[in-house]
Amino acid sequence: MIYVVTALPWEARPVIERYNLKRDDNCKFFPMFKGSNMCLIVSGIGKMASAIAAAYLLSGGNAGQDAAIVNIGVCGAVKQQYPIGTPVLIHKITDHETGRDYYSDILLEHPFAEGSVETHNQIVRREYIDSGQSRVCTDFVDMEASGFFQAASRFLSPHQIYVIKIIGDYLEVEEYDKNKITGLIARAMDDIHGFLEHVERYCRHDEPVFSDAEQQQLEDIKKRLRLTVTQGHQLAKLAAKYKLRTGKPLPDFSDIIVDEVKVKAEGRKAFEEIRRILAAE
Amino acid sequence: MRRSEGYSLLNRFSHIYIEQKALSYPVTDRILKRFPRSVKVVVQHYKDVFNRTHQDFRRQKDSPKLILAVKQEPFLYQGPEICEDFGNKNFYYASCVLNCLYDCDYCYLQGLYASANIVIFVNIEDFFEDVQKRIEYENLYLCISYDTDLLALEGVVPYASKWIEFAGGKQNFNIELRTRSANYGAVKRFTPAEQVVLAWSLSPNEVARRYEKLAPPLETRLKAAKTAVEDGWKVRLCFEPILKIQNWQEIYSAFLKNVFEIIPADRIFDANIGLFRMNREQFKRISRFRTDTDVFAYSMVCSGEGIMSYAEGERMKDFMHRQLIRYLPGEKIYS
Incomplete structure (x- = not known):
């Protein structure tokens, strides 16, 4: 603009x-x-x-x-x-x-x-x-x-x-x-x-790190797992590093996030699993 | 002029900002004659340009400008813990130039300075005067190519030559001129001086090609270092920063083999191994905007001194040491 x-x-x-x-x-x-x-x-x-x-x-x-x-x-x-x-x-x-x-x-x-x-x-x-x-x-x-x-x-x-x-x-x-x-x-x-x-x-001319679909995927994870604002930032940071390190699109986390979590503890558990996958070198 | 996607970038140094006070210095005169087509802009103080808010370091690297200024005291700074002192007491550095021609992904300067423009302090004689005063009563080990690459800039301002001339024959004084350039030809004419160490930062081609934009390839750096050895200079090889890349063990082993196939190990003055590491604040600042490189995407740990480095740093360092000791005696290796 x-x-x-x-x-x-x-x-x-x-x-x-x-x-x-x-x-x-x-x-x-x-x-x-x-x-x-x-x-x-x-x-x-x-x-x-x-x-x-x-x-x-x-x-x-x-x-x-x-x-x-x-x-x-x-x-x-x-x-x-x-x-x-x-x-x-x-x-x-x-x-x-x-x-x-x-x-x-x-x-x-x-x-x-x-x-x-x-x-x-x-x-x-x-x-x-x-x-x-x-x-x-x-x-x-x-x-x-x-x-x-x-x-x-x-x-x-x-x-x-x-x-x-x-x-x-x-x-x-x-x-x-x-x-x-x-x-x-x-x-x-x-x-x-x-x-x-x-x-x-x-x-x-700068390319964004995430595609529109990936951006949507992250938003979806945050919502379904009921992540806190800080956890949301951590997720975005880990995901960006994953992409930079591997050069691959974000993994499919659908088997980890089946449905919207009822209690925060469920969300934390799934988030830890996602974190582990994204941080693997 | 460089063409990119629908726009044309101005050549580097299209603009030269000159501090009012710097106008009368011969170095200024020389640089302005070297770039007659550059737009000259007179400024009150170099920080009015260099320290502006919200500058975009990455964008400025597309077309860096020169800033000519007069340095005020202090002229020398104590060497920080994070840097190798090679067993020297009174380790100091001088920043007669700020910023570098090259554009290495891992460079700490992008977190240190607000601007990618290159500041040249034109009052080099004041630096010499300060050194002269100090070495009358104590030893001084001085890194002269510290926040820059002086040899790479020799075509713009001949400070590497001036330092070598100044250091030659001096008592109590040693300098290190560190470079990634292959521009040895610019100082070849000098008789090798006991006080001067020419230090080459070397990286495997896989690293140089991917992470050291605008810097010459490994082969040409090796050729320059080899010629300097043959001419009788004290040559230091700096294997840093060691970067974590895929198959780094194989790549770095092959790299050291390649280096010592070209450069006679027995004629090397010394060498050092340094992992990629950085002050925490600078690391944080840079990783926020460097979304175009994986250098800052690996897991890092922060030491008690606030230095970020690889979680498996010690293992990497040990590996490199074991490899290097195959070529050089232990007492010549600093890590």
């Missing part, structure tokens, strides 16, 4: 259109849009808003090893190194107010330029930098990335968290043109889509 956080609706629009996402009216707190394998949220401006939105998306407990989250939005470029509209994959995020830095793990090939971004509470304008009122040590500035990253990294590994910024201006804009921003992001969508496809495949 790919989770997307954008600050503004016009940043979200190209993503919604590309993936044919549908508004989820059940979400009362944010504009949220869902597709088969994507969930997008519009956070509002600012790092706190972005952090709350990221946490809201990821805290449901469903975001695991196969999830990734990306913040997509426009940024200002401190130097005129790249043209307006260039999508940039951020490898370092600095929070202007706290001075703390955050880093994505960039393990996959990507079509983007790379750079660093500094997240500010206020809009950074060229004259602030020229006058020395603002000091920026990064390539780009934005208003969300540090909050987004900090929140996301409570839930996910750094190779599952990305910030993609599209250069919107060189810090000289007085008023933002919504259509222009939508257009800039729309033009970057091919690259973004290609990258997110790779991210999704990469985050997915």
Whole structure:
């Protein structure tokens, strides 16, 4: 599953259109849009808003090893190194107010330029930098990335968290043109889509130890033998080790577990027998 | 770039994170010139990258990055009980590099560090200075390739060479350079030094192929060790970790026979036998995420010192000792 956080609706629009996402009216707190394998949220401006939105998306407990989250939005470029509209994959995020830095793990090939971004509470304008009122040590500035990253990294590994910024201006804009921003992001969508496809495949590629049938078999054993939570964990651990050691599917325990046990002692006895079989080397 | 199932991994060291303080060191300069196409990212402190929470060691091994940093004191650490001191007093180790190029299933580093990225401390001269101070008043036996494989990394940073140069001719000082690499050529030019032991970790091919990813095969390690012996170096053979695999007795017996058919036993400085063992906390941590190997799936016991090893460890060790003593005198075998 790919989770997307954008600050503004016009940043979200190209993503919604590309993936044919549908508004989820059940979400009362944010504009949220869902597709088969994507969930997008519009956070509002600012790092706190972005952090709350990221946490809201990821805290449901469903975001695991196969999830990734990306913040997509426009940024200002401190130097005129790249043209307006260039999508940039951020490898370092600095929070202007706290001075703390955050880093994505960039393990996959990507079509983007790379750079660093500094997240500010206020809009950074060229004259602030020229006058020395603002000091920026990064390539780009934005208003969300540090909050987004900090929140996301409570839930996910750094190779599952990305910030993609599209250069919107060189810090000289007085008023933002919504259509222009939508257009800039729309033009970057091919690259973004290609990258997110790779991210999704990469985050997915671990094979689970147990097949669905084996998972069901273990659940069945736990239920029938009335195992305690601790015994359940022990069973799963022993079964995983058995599979790793032997490379074979789990044995058939049907002759040990005939029916649902009436008293716990019966369950313990059967569990000991299963334990003996699984631990044999 | 390496292609896998529908995605392409970046080459290792695609990114180099450089501590602000490390920028001015010649070693940094050299490494950056060695990898001109890498993306350089300046960081305040190496731990900001290395010690991040929730890092995925396995995934990072797919495309490890370099971190260049300046080490603060202490530069040397006392050798732990779990490691063989080969009868030396004042056994210390130096970690001028953290993490390794290889990807061995059984490696303790994956439980020790939060990250698979490789940290190179660029202030090697500070390590030398500390050693110099110590050896003025006491003996020092120093393992220099401890939380890493320095010889394997010689193409990235020539620290094995620097240590050998530094140690040569020194009184009160001995170093062990342990490796799984076949990169002896990188230090062949030096005159063998009395103070330096070149130690090769050797495993049967059945183990190396299955559990020591990216490390060279046994044959090439043996060839490297043999050349070093012939050149007059003190060569140590480290038979560890001994792993429990199917038919391990037959495999390890044939393996020792193979080793001493190639390497003249009478010219070996010494050898050691070490079972697969690990600090309990590291073992627990690693076995939680290593669901792709059977190394952690055998029954283990925990010693009073908190070291996990095979339940039948003593029997395995005895077996290996009985095999090894056929080739080497008892006083040269440490176990």
